[in-house]
Amino acid sequence: MSGLLSARAWNKIWVYRGTFILGLGNTLKTAAIALLLALFLGIVFGLMATSNKKILKTISRVYVEVIQNTPILLQMCFLYYALAFSGHSPGIIITGILALGIYTGAYMAEVIRAGIEAVPRGQFEAAGAQGFSYISMMFYIIIPQSIKVILPPMTNTIVNMIKNTSCLYIVGGADLLSLTYSFVTGENTGGSYAPAYIVCGVIFFIICFPLSTIASTWENTLKKRERRSVLNKV
Amino acid sequence: MAMIKLENVNKYFGDLHVLKNVNLEVKEGEKLVIIGPSGSGKSTTVRCMNYLETPSSGHVYINGHLLTAANKTRVIRENASMVFQQFNLYPHMTVLKNLTLAPTKLHHKSKKEAEELAYHYLEVVGLKDKAHVYPSTLSGGQQQRIAIARALCCESRIILFDEPTSALDPETIQEVLDVMIKLAKENITMVVVTHEMGFARQVADRIVFMADGEIIEEGTPDHFFNNPESDRVRQFLGKIIR
Numbered sequence: 382m383s384g385l386l387s388a389r390a391w392n393k394i395w396v397y398r399g400t401f402i403l404g405l406g407n408t409l410k411t412a413a414i415a416l417l418l419a420l421f422l423g424i425v426f427g428l429m430a431t432s433n434k435k436i437l438k439t440i441s442r443v444y445v446e447v448i449q450n451t452p453i454l455l456q457m458c459f460l461y462y463a464l465a466f467s468g469h470s471p472g473i474i475i476t477g478i479l480a481l482g483i484y485t486g487a488y489m490a491e492v493i494r495a496g497i498e499a500v501p502r503g504q505f506e507a508a509g510a511q512g513f514s515y516i517s518m519m520f521y522i523i524i525p526q527s528i529k530v531i532l533p534p535m536t537n538t539i540v541n542m543i544k545n546t547s548c549l550y551i552v553g554g555a556d557l558l559s560l561t562y563s564f565v566t567g568e569n570t571g572g573s574y575a576p577a578y579i580v581c582g583v584i585f586f587i588i589c590f591p592l593s594t595i596a597s598t599w600e601n602t603l604k605k606r607e608r609r610s611v612l613n614k615v
Numbered sequence: 616m617a618m619i620k621l622e623n624v625n626k627y628f629g630d631l632h633v634l635k636n637v638n639l640e641v642k643e644g645e646k647l648v649i650i651g652p653s654g655s656g657k658s659t660t661v662r663c664m665n666y667l668e669t670p671s672s673g674h675v676y677i678n679g680h681l682l683t684a685a686n687k688t689r690v691i692r693e694n695a696s697m698v699f700q701q702f703n704l705y706p707h708m709t710v711l712k713n714l715t716l717a718p719t720k721l722h723h724k725s726k727k728e729a730e731e732l733a734y735h736y737l738e739v740v741g742l743k744d745k746a747h748v749y750p751s752t753l754s755g756g757q758q759q760r761i762a763i764a765r766a767l768c769c770e771s772r773i774i775l776f777d778e779p780t781s782a783l784d785p786e787t788i789q790e791v792l793d794v795m796i797k798l799a800k801e802n803i804t805m806v807v808v809t810h811e812m813g814f815a816r817q818v819a820d821r822i823v824f825m826a827d828g829e830i831i832e833e834g835t836p837d838h839f840f841n842n843p844e845s846d847r848v849r850q851f852l853g854k855i856i857r
């Protein structure tokens with residue numbers, strides 16, 4: 382446990398705190414933009430999965446299964462080198478955003494699909510019988526009812542995405558974990574392994590823990606409400 | 616002209632042949648009641664009329680338009696509404712919002728026009744004081760009357776009813792039937808699947824009896840209840856009326 386109790390090691394981290402702040406900033410920036418991409422993909426593929434067009438369902442299924450059944454590290458390497466070899470390397474930040482967005486989009490699509498499927502058939506039928514088009518039915522009737530089912534797992538997916546920024550390390554990213562790694566192996570800064578990783582972990586924890594807590598609180602309220610409405614019906 | 620016309624309609628669910636060459640015409644303003652044993656294809660028949668089920672073969676005409684996958688949303692929006700066994704009100708909206716959603720979003724009505732319409736039909740179903748509550752706070756009978764008001768707010772010429780009283784407590788069935796009897800005085804084309812023989816006798820212009828996916832017999836209530844031709848109808852009525 383190199384330097385865990387060493388004042389010098391901790392001091393070095395304080396001196397180089399800018400590195401951690403920079404890493405945190407990069408992680409949050411990457412995560413925020415990747416989240417927008419993931420939400421977009423999740424909505425598009427989630428709606429496709431619940432449409433009654435076989436071809437759209439199949440496309441959505443293939444996307445979700447391919448992404449969920451291959452390692453994210455492999456996807457990052459593949460995207461990074463594929464883009465690099467094709468001649469227009471967009472740089473590590475963009476690659477990271479694309480890879481994380483596409484990866485998380487598959488999980489978002491599943492969350493949205495499950496949320497939509499939780500709405501009773503009768504709601505789709507009532508909307509269809511009134512002559513709502515698919516899109517306006519989703520917008521006015523289905524999505525507002527599924528949002529409470531969607532939000533908790535969606536928040537968990539976001540937490541996972543923030544943690545997954547650390548995978549950018551494999552392609553030489555500038556995210557929090559990558560910068561922590563450069564810091565502990567750097568010529569001038571090296572050595573403070575234990576304190577540096579602890580600080581890095583604490584930062585991740587401070588961001589992720591409140592989000593997971595919100596998610597599980599929502600989930601519990603939802604479960605309680607459901608139990609109550611079942612009891613009311615009996 | 617026929618308001619609704621089913622022409623050689625067949626429906627399969629997998630290998631199950633649920634509708635067998637059904638031919639049926641409903642005239643404008645006609646009140647048609649469909650009866651028959653469970654599983655005979657009554658729901659499937661009315662659900663083919665608004666393409667909630669797409670027929671496996673055959674044609675459906677609504678107000679002269681041949682329904683297709685491409686035009687069904689528009690033709691149904693302009694011509695037909697439906698009342699379901701399970702009410703299917705939108706639970707995340709107040710009663711008023713349930714009633715004004717389609718008029719404002721689909722029928723180009725202003726909010727004010729739509730609300731006036733909504734209050735008018737709430738009065739018709741006797742629930743004007745419930746405009747601002749959520750559906751889950753209402754009894755089954757009240758929810759179904761709201762569902763009827765919601766259908767009326769679309770001012771469709773056709774209203775389809777699929778067993779509107781089958782999910783209700785016995786004591787609230789009559790309040791819903793009373794609303795439907797009131798409606799039957801209007802020039803709305805009504806197709807009603809029901810087990811309420813009193814209602815059928817009182818309101819129907821014509822009764823259709825289905826069994827095993829086929830129309831076995833049709834006629835006026837008088838013909839039906841007093842001298843039906845087929846044994847199956849006699850058996851069915853014997854069981855249901857007692």
Ligand SMILES: Nc1ncnc2c1ncn2[C@@H]1O[C@H](COP(=O)(O)OP(=O)(O)OP(=O)(O)O)[C@@H](O)[C@H]1O
Pocket residue numbers: 628631633651652653654655656657658659660
């Ligand atoms: N979506 C479906 N998938 C498979 N089979 C179905 C489906 N809908 C209906 N069926 C079957 O088709 C047959 C006719 O069903 P339908 O609901 O039209 O009968 P019904 O006369 O309305 O009966 P009930 O009085 O019980 O409502 C039944 O055997 C039913 O099990």
Ligand SMILES: [Mg+2]
Pocket residue numbers: 657658659777778
């Ligand atoms: Mg039925």
